[in-house]
Amino acid sequence: MADLLPSDAAPTRLTAPVLITLGAAGMLLFAAAGGPATGSSDRLEQISLAAGDSSRALFEARQLVPGHTVSNCLSITGGGRNGREVRLSATDLTGTLVSGLNLRVEVGVGGCAVFTGRTVFDGPLTALAAAGATGVTTGWAPVARETRTYRLTVRVADDNRFQHATAGATFSWLDVAREEPKSARQPSPGTPVTSAPADDERRPAGRTPPESPDSTHSSGPGLLSALAQTAWKLLVATAGHPWYLAISLIAMWLFLFIADRREERDPKLSLAPVLRDPYLTFPRNEDHRAETD
Incomplete structure (x- = not known):
């Protein structure tokens, strides 16, 4: 007669799919909540450059052809918190056509047919993307909960290289804490200005500076920080x-x-x-x- 003893609890065949689904559901909830805030910023609106149709995109893909200029408008509502401003960023650039797109951004009031406003950005789309995650300022700091109209005009370069080319980008309007300029302290007239001696001048001859203990052990935390930043970027991209x-x-x-x-x-x-x-x-x-x- 043999003894039957229960073994360690074994995962069922659905354990891995269920865990993946739970993790994915968390990411979908994360995306539904508006995704992450960028630094000290809150996302007001996000929309794609182009899609197969005009749903949740500024333009239809077939509109972006060489030599053509297209425009569309979008209404953005600001929260009206003190010390905040609205900025515009462009991320997730894809496709060869992005290098041939020039973007003009205007902020004002009214719809596209009766728009009145001023230009806040005019240049290559790649230049807006190069401004970073917080983008460029649009010069609008809502003092109360109010709405402005943004008109985005895209001009496609008249170049046959961009025939049948595609482009993708994500525009984000961010409510960002305004950075106050730091006033530099100027010396009063007639006050002599002296500079501190350099380290090499203060160090006795023949003596080398001691090695910082952090310099030999910075690779570990630095690697973990880089991995954490990469994982966060993947999470943000997936949530988008x-x-x-x-x-x-x-x-x-x-x-x-x-x-x-x-x-x-x-x-x-x-x-x-x-x-x-x-x-x-x-x-x-x-x-x-x-x-x-």
Whole structure:
């Protein structure tokens, strides 16, 4: 007679998909909440440059052809908090056409047909992206909860190299804490200005400066910080495109469903063990001796 002892709890075949789904659901909630704030900024609005249709995009992809100029307007509502300003950034640039796009951004009132405003940016789209995550200022600091109209005009370079080329970008309007300029302290007239001696001048001859203890151990924390920043960037990029994640989840569960159905129809696969036996068999000593004799 053999003893049956329960083995360690084994994960089911759905453990990994369930954990992946829970993690993805958290990221989708993260994206639905507006994604992360950039530094001390809050995202007011986000929209793509172009798409197959005009839904949630400024332009249709077929509108961006060489030699053409297209415009569209978007209303942005600011929160009206003190010491804040609205900035515009461009991220996630893709496609060869981005190098041939010139962007003009105007802020004002009214719709596109009766727009009145001023230009806050006029230059290559790549220059706006080079401004960084917080972008460029639009010169609008809402004093109360109010709305402004932004008109974005894109001019495509008249160059045959951009025929059938594509471009992608994400525009974000950010409510950012305004940086106060630091006033430099100027010496009064007639006050002599002296400079502190350099370290080499104050150090006795023949003596080398002691090595900083942090310099030999900075590689570990620096590497962890770089990995954390990379992981955060991936999280932000994924949260900015939640549909890709949702489609991937649907494809994963559809594959598992089809695989289970195929296994049920195959008698050999249906009888084959999928998981390890939850019980471990240990023969008794007398049974083992009887087998050896």
